Amino acid sequence: MSFHDLDIGFAGNPLDRLSQAREDSRLLAGLAAAPDARAVAFVQSMPVLRLAGETLSSLHPLAAARAFGAIREEVLLGRDGNGPAFALLLPDDAAQAEESTDAGAFVDQRRLILPAFPALQIRDLRPLANKAALPRAEIALLAQAKAILHFHAHHPFCPRCGAPTHSAQGGWRRDCPACGARHFPRADPVAIMNVVDGDFCLLGRQKIFPEGMYSCLAGFVEGGETFEEAVRREVMEEAGIRVGAVRYVASQPWPFPASIMVGCEAQALSREIAIDRAELEDCRWFGRAEVLAMFEGRHQQGFFTPNPIAIAHTLLQHWLDEGRR
Incomplete structure (x- = not known):
């Protein structure tokens, strides 16, 4: 697909x-x-x-x-x-x-x-x-x-010398008149991965997630690291799962503030989860039928997946569709 x-x-x-x-x-x-x-x-x-x-x-x-x-x-x-x-x-x-002047409002207006x-x-x-x-x-x-x-x-100041910078190239560069440095906007790469083992996938949740939401694991790509290496490192660090083959599925601009999400599917080589509690509140394996129930809002425990605007939704939809073939 x-x-x-x-x-x-x-x-x-x-x-x-x-x-x-x-x-x-x-x-x-x-x-x-x-x-x-x-x-x-x-x-x-x-x-x-x-x-x-x-x-x-x-x-x-x-x-x-x-x-x-x-x-x-x-x-x-x-x-x-x-x-x-x-x-x-x-x-x-x-x-x-x-x-708000609405005295009956029960949320921050x-x-x-x-x-x-x-x-x-x-x-x-x-x-x-x-x-x-x-x-x-x-x-x-x-x-x-x-x-x-x-x-x-x-970026109002030059990170090299500290002098004020000014906009150039139609707004796509900032120049420093003091030291001559040119500074360009950056996009921070993030690897987000659906870790799969046959008819099961690995999903986790952070404390900041809405109650009941589970999503794909993700993390920033570090310097000197491929996307595949970042996938394997992040999954091992957060869930203790070893990962083998990694394949690209899709990417997404994520302007919060300026990331590029690179969505992958990763093959698990182990099953026993060891959660890093500093990163995740929970992490577990979900079967295809259970993920489909989460998509359709009928999960028995009220679990659900991210909104369709998120690439995690796309990765899970891709996996579900492949399972129907």
Whole structure:
């Protein structure tokens, strides 16, 4: 089974990123001046949304988005058939917390607003994706914007000499005028793996997971390590299971803040679990029928799998589908 980009959460970005044009200042200026230029705006790592008819949209006319506040950074995301698209970073203090007046509310109703634009909404990207509150292509565009704006927000100074840096190459590089260093955004690779043994797979849960949720094991890839080596190391460290063959299944951009999830299926060589309690609250083997029940919300103990937006869901779906052949 193969997966199209649109089957993976935060993937399916429709933009031509125009990477070959980022050094062309005249072209960049022309794109920004185009009447169909659009922008997404972020404040405190969250997108600013507007109502478009009865639905939400994160895309604003560029001129309108520039009026939301003092723009810290402006980045060219690319262009599609609807025109060029940019990402704008607002200062944190552009947004203010607003308390709900609903006395009967039993959950925290605090939300952020732009005081000068009360009709706009500020939402976290993850629940927007989980609830499919925006089109998939727009969610993917926001993932790109969130990752690159995080880079700018957290790299105002040169790590080599400490001098202030400035944006360059359409927002895809930061240059240090003091020592000449050039700094590029990074994507942190994460190996996430469905460890299988015949009709069983290994799932674990962390304390921060919602009660009852089990997911695939995962961990960051370290320097000087292949993805296959990272899979074997992480599974041994967290669950004490030896792993043999590892195969690639799919990947996913994960903008929290700027990771790339590389999904694999790994063959277990042992069965006895030894949990690292510092990493996992629980870890156990699940049969195909049990995982299917978790997918369908009918597990006897109320266990369930991650939301379809997560690549762990894709890996488990892939394994279930292969078992039906």
